Amino acid sequence: xxxxxxxxxxxxxxxxxxxxxxxxxxxxxxxxxxxxxxxxxxxxxxxxxxxxxxxxxxxxxxxxxxxxxxxxxxxxxxxxxxxxxxxxxxxxxxxxxxxxxxxxxxxxxxxxxxxxxxxxxxxxxxxxxxxxxxxxxxxxxxxxxxxxxxxxxxxxxxxxxxxxxxxxxxxxxxxxxxxxxxxxxxxxxxxxxxxxxxxxxxxxxxxxxxxxxxxxxxxxxxxxxxxxxxxxxxxxxxxxxxxxxxxxxxxxxxxxxxxxxxxxxxxxxxxxxxxxxxxxxxxxxxxxxxxxxxxxxxxxxxxxxxxxxxxxxxxxxxxxxxxxxxxxxxxxxxxxxxxxxxxxxxxxxx
Amino acid sequence: xxxxxxxxxxxxxxxxxxxxxxxxxxxxxxxxxxxxxxxxxxxxxxxxxxxxxxxxxxxxxxxxxxxxxxxxxxxxxxxxxxxxxxxxxxxxxxxxxxxxxxxxxxxxxxxxxxxxxxxxxxxxxxxxxxxxxxxxxxxxxxxxxxxxxxxxxxxxxxxxxxxxxxxxxxxxxxxxxxxxxxxxxxxxxxxxxxxxxxxxxxxxxxxxxxxxxxxxxxxxxxxxxxxxxxxxxxxxxxxxxxxxxxxxxxxxxxxxxxxxxxxxxxxxxxxxxxxxxx
Numbered sequence: 001x002x003x004x005x006x007x008x009x010x011x012x013x014x015x016x017x018x019x020x021x022x023x024x025x026x027x028x029x030x031x032x033x034x035x036x037x038x039x040x041x042x043x044x045x046x047x048x049x050x051x052x053x054x055x056x057x058x059x060x061x062x063x064x065x066x067x068x069x070x071x072x073x074x075x076x077x078x079x080x081x082x083x084x085x086x087x088x089x090x091x092x093x094x095x096x097x098x099x100x101x102x103x104x105x106x107x108x109x110x111x112x113x114x115x116x117x118x119x120x121x122x123x124x125x126x127x128x129x130x131x132x133x134x135x136x137x138x139x140x141x142x143x144x145x146x147x148x149x150x151x152x153x154x155x156x157x158x159x160x161x162x163x164x165x166x167x168x169x170x171x172x173x174x175x176x177x178x179x180x181x182x183x184x185x186x187x188x189x190x191x192x193x194x195x196x197x198x199x200x201x202x203x204x205x206x207x208x209x210x211x212x213x214x215x216x217x218x219x220x221x222x223x224x225x226x227x228x229x230x231x232x233x234x235x236x237x238x239x240x241x242x243x244x245x246x247x248x249x250x251x252x253x254x255x256x257x258x259x260x261x262x263x264x265x266x267x268x269x270x271x272x273x274x275x276x277x278x279x280x281x282x283x284x285x286x287x288x289x290x291x292x293x294x295x296x297x298x299x300x301x302x303x304x305x306x307x308x309x310x311x312x313x314x315x316x317x318x319x320x321x322x323x324x325x326x327x328x329x330x331x332x333x334x335x336x337x338x339x340x341x342x343x344x345x346x347x348x349x350x
Numbered sequence: 351x352x353x354x355x356x357x358x359x360x361x362x363x364x365x366x367x368x369x370x371x372x373x374x375x376x377x378x379x380x381x382x383x384x385x386x387x388x389x390x391x392x393x394x395x396x397x398x399x400x401x402x403x404x405x406x407x408x409x410x411x412x413x414x415x416x417x418x419x420x421x422x423x424x425x426x427x428x429x430x431x432x433x434x435x436x437x438x439x440x441x442x443x444x445x446x447x448x449x450x451x452x453x454x455x456x457x458x459x460x461x462x463x464x465x466x467x468x469x470x471x472x473x474x475x476x477x478x479x480x481x482x483x484x485x486x487x488x489x490x491x492x493x494x495x496x497x498x499x500x501x502x503x504x505x506x507x508x509x510x511x512x513x514x515x516x517x518x519x520x521x522x523x524x525x526x527x528x529x530x531x532x533x534x535x536x537x538x539x540x541x542x543x544x545x546x547x548x549x550x551x552x553x554x555x556x557x558x559x560x561x562x563x564x565x566x567x568x569x570x571x572x573x574x575x576x577x578x579x580x581x582x583x584x585x586x587x588x589x590x591x592x593x594x595x596x597x598x599x600x601x602x603x604x605x606x607x608x609x610x611x612x613x614x615x616x617x618x619x620x621x622x623x624x625x626x627x628x
Contacts, residue, residue: 056467081469092460094386096393101386108382109470111375137393153464 007070009034009161009192010055014064017050017216024050026216027064032194032209037187039207039224040196041306047216048196049089052165055194056086068161085159089166091146092153095139099130099149102138103156110157124152128182144175151182162186164195168202180205200227200306212309219313231304231312232259232273236285238299240268245294252292256284262311271308274301376471383478384485387452391486401448401486405441405494412437412561413501420562426594427504434498435515435587436560439580441494442523443555445487446530447547449479453534454543462535462627476624480527487523491516507593515590518605522583525609526551528616535623554580559588579608 010032017025024047032038040048053059055066057077065072071079093102100121107117125134128148133141138149147167154162167183168176183206187193197203203210204224212220212227220227236256240249249270250261257272264270274281282301289296367375391397412420417429425432456462465475495503495516505512530547537543557571558564558580564572575581586601 053463056463058463058466078469081467084467086464086467088460088463090458090460092464094390094461096390097386101389105382105386106464106468109379109465109468109474111378111470157468 007067008032009036009069010038010194011067012051012055012064013066015051015054015061015066016063017047017054017059017061023216025054025061028213028216028218030211030218032192034192035187035190036208037193037195037206039203039210040194040213041198041200041203041210041309042196042213043198043306043310046213048213049165050216051213052086052088052163052194052196056084056163057081082157083160085154085157085162087147087151087154087162087164087167089169091138091143091150093138093146093149095146096137098135099125099138099141099152100134102149103152106153106156112156120156124155128152129178142175144171144178147171147175147179148182151179155186159191161192161194164193166196166198169198176202198306200224200304200309204228212313214310214314220309227309228304230259231308232257233275233304234273234278234281234301235271235304235308236274236281236299236301237269237271238285238289238296240270240294240296242295243268246270248292249289249294249296252288252294253285256281256288259312271311273304273308273312372471376473376477379471379474380477380481383474384481387478387482388485390452391482397448401445402490402493404444405437405490406497408440409433409437409494409497409501416561420566422563424594425592426506427502427592430498430502431504431506431592432563432588433561434495434503435519435591436558436584437498438491438494438515438519439522439584439587440555440560441490442487442519443526443551443580445483445490445523446526447544447551448486449483449527450530450534450543450547451540452483453479453531454538454540457535457538457627458540462624466627472625473621476531476620479531480524483527484520484524487527488516488520491519491523505591507589507591511590511593515587518583518587518590518602521609522605525612525616528613528620531620532616532623535620535627538627554578558584560584579605579612582608 008031010030012028012030015025015028016023026047028047028051030038030040030051040051042048050059054061055068055073057073057080060074065074067073068080069083071083073080094105097105103121103124104114104117107120108114110117112120122131122134125131128151130145130148130152133145138146141149151164151167154164164183168179171179180202183193183195187206193206195203195206207224210220210222210224210227211218220230236253238249240246243265246263246265246268250263253261253270253272256274258275259273261270261272272285274285277284279301282299285299289299412433413430417433420429422429422432453462462475466472505515533546534543537546557567557575558578559575560580564575564581567575582601582604585596586598586605589596589598589601
């Protein structure tokens with residue numbers, strides 16, 4: 001077996017893809033070393049899903065090249081498929097069947113013998129805390145359980161490289177934490193992981209390296225610390241009710257910030273990065289604003305978000321645009337989000 | 351680590367498996383997915399009831415409500431013998447709603463993405479769907495034949511021709527399955543697929559010789575009804591079921607020509623839609 005032990009697990013060079021007039025990818029470069037986690041961070045429609053679909057051989061690129069475990073995703077697609085696992089944005093499971101049956105069928109499709117497929121299914125159900133629900137139809141599962149089953153299905157073939165496309169979108173906060181825990185365990189086992197997300201905190205929790213993509217281009221790359229450094233660390237945020245005095249507010253807090261303050265003239269929202277100074281910075285902000293005789297609302301210190309990163313990198317907030325080619329997925333994601341919520345409320349009601 | 355835990359390591363490298371292995375995978379993968387599809391069907395009792403009860407309802411409606419008002423000359427045994435091949439043909443065509451809807455659902459849920467990203471035979475998803483849906487269709491057809499017997503229908507052209515009629519109905523249903531698979535994968539939305547199915551399947555099955563003699567329709571409609579595939583196939587099925595000098599050869603040749611045409615056009619379209627599915 002070819003090991004390609006020298007090169008990275010994923011290598012992407014100048015990847016482009018358009019759907020009609022919509023340029024989903026405009027020349028992406030990535031390199032993911034073996035056994036590491038790359039977080040691909042970006043808003044809806046940035047091109048994250050398109051990139052994952054090309055890397056998992058579901059879509060042909062227009063230009064550039066992509067290698068997974070040294071295999072070209074176009075010329076050597078079959079070899080790529082033997083190396084990867086994929087869990088998409090929705091739970092790709094057969095809801096009428098039980099969790100066990102779902103995994104056994106996937107095992108059979110990986111050409112395991114029946115006894116092997118059975119024991120692999122049991123192993124994964126235990127690992128993913130689904131053993132108690134193994135023989136229940138998957139449609140009775142909560143949203144979080146369905147996503148765990150879906151993730152288990154992506155691991156049946158023991159992939160060396162795993163692709164998770166927004167693994168926690170539509171999950172309630174508790175299920176989200178559970179999913180993070182599981183992903184961390186997987187990575188500790190040496191699997192290379194590429195994960196897309198819209199949440200900076202998720203990338204921060206799980207990824208060794210992060211690339212930020214917007215409108216089909218990589219606009220920043222580095223560790224989560226690097227990105228937060230670009231924002232200026234933690235963020236002090238407040239609203240100025242008197243829109244006419246926004247400029248005064250910006251001037252007043254410019255001194256306490258590590259980065260440039262950003263102001264939104266429509267909402268009156270002002271944000272500024274304050275590094276690691278935490279509550280000291282908050283106190284400074286209160287003094288500075290008070291000293292300038294400014295009234296504010298909702299003054300708070302918080303961790304930087306994707307929006308702050310975007311603001312710092314591009315000067316605009318993360319946009320909620322969908323390219324034409326991604327429209328169907330976008331709608332699907334909406335449904336899943338609703339479904340997740342429904343399941344949660346059902347459980348709460350019962 | 352055990353052999354079980356390392357399936358990836360038993361898979362060959364870049365050169366890939368040989369043709370023999372690939373063929374045997376195509377068969378086992380198709381069987382695995384056929385089994386899965388039939389299992390899903392068994393788990394949804396309401397769906398089974400719906401797929402069987404609906405044609406039974408049609409049998410009873412046309413046999414006892416409308417049948418008395420529909421004169422059919424030259425058919426021995428009367429309307430029930432005219433009706434049953436028509437109902438069976440319609441049942442085969444309508445069974446393909448399930449094909450289109452299931453594929454659209456799998457596409458939407460990402461099941462097809464997962465399967466396409468796996469090292470399995472790429473033909474197996476469509477093949478497994480076709481085999482499972484055909485088995486389901488065949489079972490439904492046999493039940494309808496039984497119901498037909500209960501309400502007075504009789505084959506009168508010998509057992510071989512009766513079997514040939516069931517085979518023709520099944521081959522016809524499979525052809526419509528290919529069309530349905532294509533619509534399911536190309537449209538990719540359950541509700542739209544269902545609505546679209548109504549639009550093309552209803553006129554084809556009702557504006558045909560399935561329930562009434564074409565001679566009773568206005569002239570302009572006869573032109574369509576006489577020359578469309580459902581009429582040709584149902585006329586051939588009727589000839590096979592009843593004999594009695596009904597023109598078998600012409601009907602059969604026309605049916606085969608139509609069915610071959612449908613397979614040649616829509617099977618590649620369905621495969622293409624699967625490959626490009628997103």
